[in-house]
Amino acid sequence: MSSVQVESVVKEHALIGEGPVWEESDQTLLFIDIAGQKIHRWSAATNQIHSLKTDDTVGFAVPRRSGGYVAGVGRSIVAVDWTTQKATSLVNVEEDKPENRFNDGKVDPMGRLLAGTMRKDAQTAQVKPGSLYLVNSDLSVTKLLSQVDISNGMDWTQDLKTLFYIDSLSLSVDAFNYDSSTGHLGNRQVVYRMAEGEGLPDGMTLDAGGRLWVACYNGGRVIHIDPATGQSYWFC
Template identity: 35%
Template sequence: MHAPRPTSDLRCLWPANATLGEGTLWSPRRQALYWVDILGRQLHRYEPASEMRISWHFSEEISALAERANAPGLLVTLRSGFAFFDPDNGTLTPLHDPEPHLPGNRFNDGKCDAQGNFWGGTMDFGCTEPTGKLYRFDAQHRCTLAFDANYAVTNGPTWSLDGRTLFFNETAKKKVHAFDLDPATGALSNQRLFLRLADEDGYPDGMTTDAEGRLWIAHWGGACVSCHDPVTAQELARIQLPTDHVSNCCFGGPELKTLFITTARFELSDAQLAAQPLAGALFAIDLDQPGRAPHLFAG
């Protein structure tokens, strides 16, 4: 499979000092990049054409999002579950909390599949207890436990081009798992190890799929984003970042050839922060191959 190549230098778009940058989402309708600072309880929007930066503050952690197909605004995951948020008027509408019995958990990463269902993973707030699960939330607001992962930290998911393979990260154990997926029912089966990161490469965090089906994986503690063949897991390319904790990535821009990358200051020592002044910034780099537009939430 072709190895994609950068067509620009890496650039810092927003030195936001995010405690935990995450949740990248390109908005084709706004031609803007949404992203979050989970622990800072903020949603950000960056508009490349004008370089406009807008932020919204929440009373709890916000972690992942998707645009709605049939209404304005976003579906978001908060510490307390799923909600609608309209950036234009600031309206927040809680929808469903699947884990009121797990007050030590919070939502982490998530995104929509091609059918318009949102898949969101939960995790232990302290990143130690194996309480993480993966949920599937549909247009009728039905929430299904898709995978009782028992992971301390969940990240992803992303999908193969045909939508029949789901990739999901067991971050604390450095593992990327693959599952067979029935797109019609959401049923997962045949869990298998797709990739285990080497010790020096950090931990697999957020990830996305490009137009050729390659996986792009952010490396927490590894200062990079790597690109992998979706069948063999062979590494095809690597984008180095000037800070250790690289947390999420997605494609955007007019031709979907810009890779947006979030980073974090969380868990860096004072000495590391002094040496990495751009920790917590939003970055971008242009590539010679496009990604895919994000799927919309059907509800």
């Protein structure tokens, strides 16, 4: 049994709550409700939540250097002005796949956005209809991966040479060589294969020691993985 103590500090009820981003400068927690079509922002100082309603499912929201946020709404990357509560479309993808939507997205240390798409009924679909995209600051878009089921957790090693990535239905945590000058990927390898009963790998982050923390959908746990050895520990 783990000695880690878990406390619920945000009482908001979400249909599918995901994508937490801690904003240190403001002491706020940004997170989204995919099916509820909302972006939430919780203040640690006031214990209050402010929310923005989106026009479609929202897969992620991340802070923008120029202010506000960038979010994946439906099949669009949008700019969110939190002050005016308005969203402006920046980039659209997959116009030929109306059944797809953006899921997880994360910004690399150079400021490029990696964002993945999935089919809305991914767990019952017979194909891998999603892709992983890289969006540059000039809004140019590069497809990094195709034949993806559900793009999820992403994070980089401190030296920026490795990207850890999850396609949830593959039941694995994978590592790519990462070219920090271009954002291109290579040499995909499995770091960890989920064991029976652990659920689907979902959100993920790296700690200061270079180890992975993976939230397990339908598994009721977070697993702690050493990517160098493939060993894992779990917290319920």
